[in-house]
Amino acid sequence: MKKLVVIGAGMASGRALEHLFETDPEAYEVTLFNAEARGNYNRIMLSPVLSGEKSYAEIVTHDEAWYRANKVTCRFGEHVVKIDRDRKVVVGEAGEVPYDKLIIATGSAPFIIPVEGRELPGVITYRDLDDTEAMIAAAGQPGANAVVIGGGLLGLEAAAGLRLRGMNVTVLHLMGHLMERQLDESAGYLLLKDLERRGIKVMTGASTKAILGKDKVDAVVLEDGTVLDADLVVMAVGIRPETRLATDAHLEVGRGVVVDAQMQTSDPDIHAVGECVEFDGALFGLVAPLYDQAKVLAKSLLGEVDAYAPKELSTKLKVTGCDLFSAGDFAEGPEREDIVLRDPSRGIYKRLVIEGDRLVGAVLYGDTADGSWYFGLIRDGTDIDDMRETLIFGPGFQGGASADPLSAVAALPPEAEICGCNGVCKGKITEAITGGAKDLTAVRATTKASASCGTCTGLVEQVLQVTLGGDFQMPGAQPICACCDLTHEDLRRLIKLKALKSQPAVWQELGWKTPNGCHVCRPALNFYLLADWPLEYQDDPMSRFVNERNHANIQKDGTFSVVPRMWGGLTNPNELRAIADAAEKYKVPTVKVTGGQRIDLLGVRKEDLPAIWTDLNSAGLVSGHAYSKGLRTVKTCVGTDHCRFGTQDSTGLGVKLEQILWGSWTPHKVKLGVSGCPRNCAESTCKDVGIICVDSGYQVSVAGAAGMELKETERLADVASEAEAIDLTVAFVQLYRENAKYLDRPYKWVAKVGLDWVKARVVDDLDERAALIERFEVSQSIYRKDPWAVPAREAGERSRYAPLADLTLEAAE
């Protein structure tokens, strides 16, 4: 088998390898170098990671299993020292690898403007995950200031992400308007307005003079003398091909590594692909041409003939809520005419540039639904003379068809491009759908349409809808309910970002369409507010479901079940006697031992609830919260107290955890288990948090499930002391409280954010761990109390459980 060495695991090389393995998996034995300590991921999705809309795990394109299945030798985190063309070896830091064919895919390096202070800590670029994580970390300190130098695609996505993370953001742009390479002035103005509405300050015509600071960055000074405070400076002024290895190896290098149409460099055994190449005098920064190159490269490596030909490009800005599309050339010229449509109240601007009978450029702002249709007209050089009058209204208005967006999609020809990143046309998608791909995931898997930046997801869904008709279910990021347009994630972020501390504030500021929500959004909103503002927000019982409002579980006949807490499953004769007495006194029809190691009294009438609680309280029993989205039980085994196998005091730890955590509200119910040895009698490995005691300490694992789904926990960390096991558990629960979607159990939430993300905060970052525990304690100062004791004491609360009046009794008069 021939040896192929690839330097750089970016989007281009990843795609080239995919094509290679798909066509002939046995052709090459592959070694993949990557300077970053990780494999291929979708770099264009770093912006959603920065803004918190996606996690790193969601943007990984090739995981370990993929490399293993394709027998790729991965050398991640290792820099390549040089290429020795005479001996045909690549010299890595950890040793040499011989090659028959070599691919240089070193990508690009950010351009650093040569100003004083550019080396200071806190000045970063925006190219990879490490940069993204550095920005997220910087945004962690409240009220921090960020200055983004560069108002292009990358700079604005960075700015929007940092703003969403709560930073004060200023964008400095050298030119007169934003994104001047893609936008004309009017669209640039609308974009500026939109960004300012989001609280981002934009300074155009701003030239950076110096970056100030001693040990770290403090401020940025402009040529006009303006000084801007800065805790973080992001340089996003541009990129240049990373060509060092090629230059050192004496390959032909211009601005980039020079390649021919087969992606071959001046050495026939060395190819190059992606942002590091120069073809026909042009450089490449967007993903679509990279993928085209990757396709050609894979063929060249297999001896097939193909030639790369650059195509027209279109651009979208991936900032949630800023809809912007531009394609082609929109400079004014004597032969050119413009068609412009403005709708100021809706913030819509559309401009088409026509030369002769052809559309040569399009800029859309505010409504980009027709972008791909215009792009198709530009790329194909379609004669638009017949539709000139209605062109600006989009495809829905051509040929007398209706303005229904679906009919516009239906009217697209099969060769119309839907996914610009991956060059997938409508025909290929409909083919996949008729071939059995019935939903978005399946279409992505078979065609790659919408699998990269994802901005065409809506279009792909519309193609599905047009093709499948009534059989198609629209999925995707659904709003919480019909009361608003926000997803749970948006709502949580905006509550924190805008410091909204009451339900009316949320309804007003975030545009609720109903006077006071509904049974779907109110409980979620009530939880988010009390989790984020425990001291300021007053819990609203009227926004809770019946069980949480009545502190008991409603049964199908309208009676309730009452479960007192038994700490760690421990009880005693006094408690058991009180339970027996209560069961008799209130004629409880069913007494049952639960799976959570306590006793359930089923069939209690609502009006008896306060009285039965008072009786149980007097024996020292408190609410078991068997009805709440909160801490339920901590199941334990007897541990070292009695068991001959026990390694630690598992019962004692369980009791301690329950006493710390009880009363806390969480997005969904939380159940813990503590087992005294790996025999795991407390079934800890299917709990939300499960601890297994071992001789050396405690194995803390999280995100198990044993309900609708069955899932083993994943190891958070092994710790030596009981105190640390408790700290990890509390920090994990608080992170879950602060971030998860309402009604997501921890396993669902962890699957979304990734266990690594959780570990970084709970295990690795000790400051963050301490802060989480502190915030949990602040919240518990309000909520660690027995709800059964409250209504029993207060007559007003107590009367709520009884009828307001009884008109069946004849008046005594």
Added chain:
Amino acid sequence: MSWIDIAAVADIPLRGARVVKTKLGCVAVFRTDEAEVYAVSDTCPHKGGPLSDGLVHDRKVTCPLHNWVFSLETGEAQGADEGRIETFAARVENGRVLLDGTALGRRTAA
């Protein structure tokens, strides 16, 4: 119509309800706004859920058992569900909740 004084409006939590026992069965009195009340049958026609334990939003209530939603003004089930709950006249006067005794099957003493 004969109005009976039932209770102070403050005895019903805002966006909550209390039950009044009548010869016609339990009637739920909902307080949808500071001085706005509605009286309807407490029993959901679907599976008999106690509507007074439901979540109140706008002039509607969601049944605590299976999330059927009813208009408190018309008694009609909302959305895809079909059914109706009986509605009774109710009003607030000088901070007191008044129900129509005639409709509730109890003649007043006067």
